[in-house]
Amino acid sequence: MSSRTPDAAASAPGGLRRFWRRTGTRVLALQALALVLAFGVAGALASVSIRQISERAYRADVLGELASMDDEWRHKGVGHLPFTVAKRSRLWHGFEYGLTGPGGGYLAGDPSLAALARAGWTRPMAGRRLVLAYTEPLPGGGWFTVGRDLTAEQDQMRDLTALLALCGAVGVAICLATAYLTTRWTWRRLDELSSSAALVTAGRLDVRAPVKNPAAPDEIDEVSLAFNAMLDRVSRLVGELRRVTMDVAHDMRRPLTRLRQKLERLGREAQSMPKVAAQVQRLDAEFLEILRTFDALLQLAEIEGSARPEDLVNLTDVTERVTEALRPDIEEGGRTLEAVMEPAIVRGDSDLVAQAVVNLLENAARHTPAGTQIVVRVEANSGAPSLQVRDNGPGIPDTLKNLALAPWGRLEASRSASGSGLGLAIVASIAERHGAQLELCDAEPGLDARLLFPDATADGA
């Protein structure tokens, strides 16, 4: 299992979800949202106050122009006003005008301003320009309107908004980048920790999480140290358990072997008494069974305690050798054995692979009635080979499959058949040592046991 960097994690679709689940990502997203909101509120407040200030200034402008026009008509008479409006419109300096006669008819200026005919402030359109307008009634009827062009103000506000948005975007980007750079360091170390944990789960009890600074541990070092201490304890316990198992099996083996030898001698001496001889023979068979169980236990402990084997093994050769070795016995038991082989190479130990094939075949032969067809198949599967041993016997019910793989998990239905019950457990243990997967499928009817090996050409990190 390779350690995954956050970047690699983010690139895969599943990784993206994993990326989003991280606390750091969520905090970052929240920070970015807060930053955008803050910029938005600040921008809105600024634009409102700028608008208020400029509105006041524009109103003063409009009132000033109006006062100057008032002077004009008071001095020269209302009748002269259309000429003044025409002249000032011609010499345009930011103001628009509208003038109607006593009957409401258009006299001069912008027609839409002239059509307002209502006293007070308005923001109408004069042609294509937005204006701030003030309208007042003229003595003797008619309306006079002065409007200030607001186009410049609008442009300014647009520029300001754009600037604010740009600043906001840059701010968010900087905020995200710095936060990511600091969090990535943490993530990378957490990834190291979780890949160590994954290796331990895969059976490597010797793996420990890296600690950057044991003298002055930071919070992640503290987690790693606690994790490592836990692993030390677990591996010590597992080691003790293994040692006790080994010791018991080991110590019991010698006295049992001697007992068996004595029993054999007794059997020879009792040849004149057929009944006793038969009893002794049965006892002897039971002893052999016990010895084999201890052997299997020792072997199981040995496989589980050994390092992962790394030789290249010709799976086809090994399977063929085992199949041919077991063929006479299987066929004498009234079963048929068929082998379908493709060339395949796996990484591991040839003895252990052979042992796995033997156990699978013996399992198929021992727990099926005479007449069963057994098929051994090796498939190359373009680099990730598989070994399949399939029979058409009674099979194993789904609910009991896990039990069959566990030590001592011999199935109730086959309990009458002799066997240490460790056969499939040993296969499972060998599979684990080889990074392979042991699957027990229903062959409908029968058992279809498969060993799925990893690609032998890939480096076995």
Add this chain to the structure above:
Amino acid sequence: MLLLPPDHAAAHPARPRAHPRLGRFALRVLIIEDDVEAAWHMADDLEGFGVEAVVIHDGAQALAPGLGDGSFDVLIIDRMLPGCDGLSLLGQLRERGVETPALFLTAMGAVADRVAGLQGGGDDYVVKPIDAEELGARVQALARRRGRTSDTTALSCADLELDRLQRRVRRGGQTISLLPLEYRLLEFLLLSRGQPVTRKMLLEQVWGFRFDPRTNIVETHISRLRAKLSEGGGAPLIHTIRGAGYVIQDA
């Protein structure tokens, strides 16, 4: 130099005598094993075959002059010795020109151990605990291996002949056709003619199995081989040694 416990001679006054199943082989064996009890058990087992066993518990002692100079037929060396690894001990002995066949003992049969042991000058490698018969048969096979070259082209036993060049087997002039596995089984038996070979030795040498399958592979093949060899009516040549193994010999 015979380092026996004081009460040993009293406990076994009748030794050495012939082993009931394997006979006597009159050999001298040096056991280098730090586990005192296991060492004496082994010595005891071997003396049952008439083998004279000298026991030392310390690797350094083995390097003392006079011990490794060829006065022994076989060395039995534990892989794990205090202060000295069995492997490097044998390496030093081999450097001094000691050619005595060596059998490594180990508590665990880890593959790496085994390969290292065989590459490091060991001639056989067994995982403890080892049965008396197994040990006896292996010691005898190792001792006999010295005098015999395995590149002999013609093997025989009574009127049975095996031609290793043509891979042909004849008995009383009659050709017997054997399957490849049966041929290899017979070849191995004939190479150890007159000596017992155990099930485990056959599994290792003929089948290449370092473990004992529950299926009676050896028994089945031996019985087929026996049947083929006796097709012409000749006397049985392959004999079963109960609880120990097989031997091929002229009646």
